Amino acid sequence: MSRLVVVSNRVAPIDEGKQTAGGLAVAVLAALKKTGGIWFGWSGNVVEGESQDQPTLTEAGRLTYATLDLGRRDHDEYYNGFANQTLWPLFHFRLGLIAVSRRTRQGYERVNAWFADRLHPLLRPDDMIWVHDYHLIPFGEELRRKGCTQRMGFFLHTPFPPPELITALPNHADLIRELCAYDLVGFHTVTDLRGFLDYIRQETDGQVEQRGDEETATVRAFGRTLLAKVFPISIDTAQLESIARTSARSRQTERLRESLVGRRLIIGVDRLDYSKGLPQRFEAFEQLLLSYPEHCNRVTFLQVAPPSREDVPEYIAIRRELSELAGRINGRFAEFDWMPIRYLNRSFGQRTLAGFYRAANVGFVTPLRDGMNLVAKEYVACQDPDNPGVLVLSQFAGAARELEEALIVNPFDVEGVADALQRALTMPLPERKERHGALMRRLRNHDIGWWRESYVDALTRAPYD
Numbered sequence: 001m002s003r004l005v006v007v008s009n010r011v012a013p014i015d016e017g018k019q020t021a022g023g024l025a026v027a028v029l030a031a032l033k034k035t036g037g038i039w040f041g042w043s044g045n046v047v048e049g050e051s052q053d054q055p056t057l058t059e060a061g062r063l064t065y066a067t068l069d070l071g072r073r074d075h076d077e078y079y080n081g082f083a084n085q086t087l088w089p090l091f092h093f094r095l096g097l098i099a100v101s102r103r104t105r106q107g108y109e110r111v112n113a114w115f116a117d118r119l120h121p122l123l124r125p126d127d128m129i130w131v132h133d134y135h136l137i138p139f140g141e142e143l144r145r146k147g148c149t150q151r152m153g154f155f156l157h158t159p160f161p162p163p164e165l166i167t168a169l170p171n172h173a174d175l176i177r178e179l180c181a182y183d184l185v186g187f188h189t190v191t192d193l194r195g196f197l198d199y200i201r202q203e204t205d206g207q208v209e210q211r212g213d214e215e216t217a218t219v220r221a222f223g224r225t226l227l228a229k230v231f232p233i234s235i236d237t238a239q240l241e242s243i244a245r246t247s248a249r250s251r252q253t254e255r256l257r258e259s260l261v262g263r264r265l266i267i268g269v270d271r272l273d274y275s276k277g278l279p280q281r282f283e284a285f286e287q288l289l290l291s292y293p294e295h296c297n298r299v300t301f302l303q304v305a306p307p308s309r310e311d312v313p314e315y316i317a318i319r320r321e322l323s324e325l326a327g328r329i330n331g332r333f334a335e336f337d338w339m340p341i342r343y344l345n346r347s348f349g350q351r352t353l354a355g356f357y358r359a360a361n362v363g364f365v366t367p368l369r370d371g372m373n374l375v376a377k378e379y380v381a382c383q384d385p386d387n388p389g390v391l392v393l394s395q396f397a398g399a400a401r402e403l404e405e406a407l408i409v410n411p412f413d414v415e416g417v418a419d420a421l422q423r424a425l426t427m428p429l430p431e432r433k434e435r436h437g438a439l440m441r442r443l444r445n446h447d448i449g450w451w452r453e454s455y456v457d458a459l460t461r462a463p464y465d
């Protein structure tokens with residue numbers, strides 16, 4: 001079997017005990033552990049001066065990490081700039097937040113070419129190369145320019161918006177041409193795939209041949225033939241179930257339970273990102289206390305929100321906004337022995353989170369737009385099947401496509417979300433068990449192994465012309 005070479009901007013910390021916040025790293029680590037191979041990407045370090053010339057190679061079992069430090073200019077233009085101030089808001093339907101600059105676009109292209117140069121000498125002719133996410137769209141075309149003919153796939157972890165939004169990006173056709181250099185392009189949902197196919201139909205001379213199932217299409221564009229397909233990412237369901245059983249009795253979970261002194265718990269876990277809908281979520285919790293005052297002093301909302309992309313102005317702004325909002329709501333409702341919102345700007349490891357999820361009566365996941373949202377799936381997998389909590393989930397998370405038995409909400413409708421919280425907090429046990437059982441059946445069938453195998457299997461069949 002061919003060796004798998006995974007390329008992503010974010011590589012999970014090599015030291016496994018370290019906490020990761022970000023679904024891509026969590027999921028790719030779970031997938032790569034099974035097959036072994038190379039994981040190539042940014043080390044997470046920013047250095048003064050030039051980016052690191054040669055990758056640092058670290059062996060961990062059957063997996064070799066090849067990582068590079070980024071120089072400050074590269075990091076600013078490629079990661080903070082084009083990736084996170086242009087593509088991220090664009091792909092999350094936030095045209096009002098996009099920054100357009102030739103300097104960062106050039107930096108993005110330059111760093112992609114530079115990354116490709118560094119990986120090239122490590123490649124073998126029969127490798128399969130699997131590139132991840134919006135930071136690295138031009139990477140495949142850069143490798144092709146060097147003569148690489150290996151099978152190459154790309155997976156987009158964010159949403160892909162309709163062409164009406166993509167065309168707001170100057171030189172958008174170049175980005176889509178770069179995407180077409182891959183043999184296989186994967187998306188989380190049918191909606192994301194449709195955005196891509198509509199772009200090809202409306203903005204290029206290319207052709208789309210859609211298969212009957214709506215989830216697969218052959219695309220002929222920019223002189224290439226590729227397969228575009230839906231592969232909803234998932235979690236290591238069985239492992240999480242088992243971790244959650246153990247963590248239910250961990251010291252930290254016990255401490256959390258004791259601190260609640262019998263109150264119900266609502267939990268949210270998100271990177272501190274404007275796409276996650278946190279201000280609206282805090283307001284919905286406030287509305288719960290206003291509309292259903294019987295919950296005052298009886299429910300606690302724990303929001304874990306580790307800071308993310310802290311050099312980007314919009315992330316500095318959302319952090320300030322949330323601190324003020326939590327302070328205002330707590331000031332309004334708190335009692336001398338009860339703080340309604342526990343708002344934590346720090347991250348926790350997966351084991352600790354598993355215990356916290358299990359202790360929570362409600363999983364509160366309300367992004368304004370999200371590629372998938374693994375937290376939603378993790379919350380479900382960590383419940384006690386004999387007394388499960390209820391997931392309140394935004395219709396705009398990719399996960400809502402599969403997790404139909406959650407209480408699906410519109411995160412912009414603060415009063416509607418408060419009503420859903422009320423329904424979750426008062427849902428009878430038989431209904432909770434039925435919903436949880438249905439959700440778990442899907443998560444067991446479609447776990448991270450299924451995601452990896454279906455993607456790799458499709459890539460193995462390339463080329464498609």
Ligand SMILES: O=P(O)(O)OC[C@H]1O[C@H](O[C@H]2O[C@H](CO)[C@@H](O)[C@H](O)[C@H]2O)[C@H](O)[C@@H](O)[C@@H]1O
Nearest residue numbers: 010022023024133157158233370371372373374
């Ligand atoms: O690497 P960072 O800038 O720290 O950000 C963390 C990751 O955020 C995004 O995650 C996405 O991938 C998840 C798994 O597919 C998905 O569930 C979630 O909806 C996405 O937001 C980003 O796309 C990753 O590249 C980042 O590493």
Ligand SMILES: O=c1ccn([C@@H]2O[C@H](COP(=O)(O)OP(=O)(O)O)[C@@H](O)[C@H]2O)c(=O)[nH]1
Nearest residue numbers: 020021022023024026271347348373374375
């Ligand atoms: O303190 C934290 C917060 C989050 N996460 C993990 O980070 C991932 C977040 O992925 P998700 O798809 O929900 O969103 P993303 O951050 O990738 O946009 C999940 O696996 C979380 O368990 C974590 O390990 N510690």
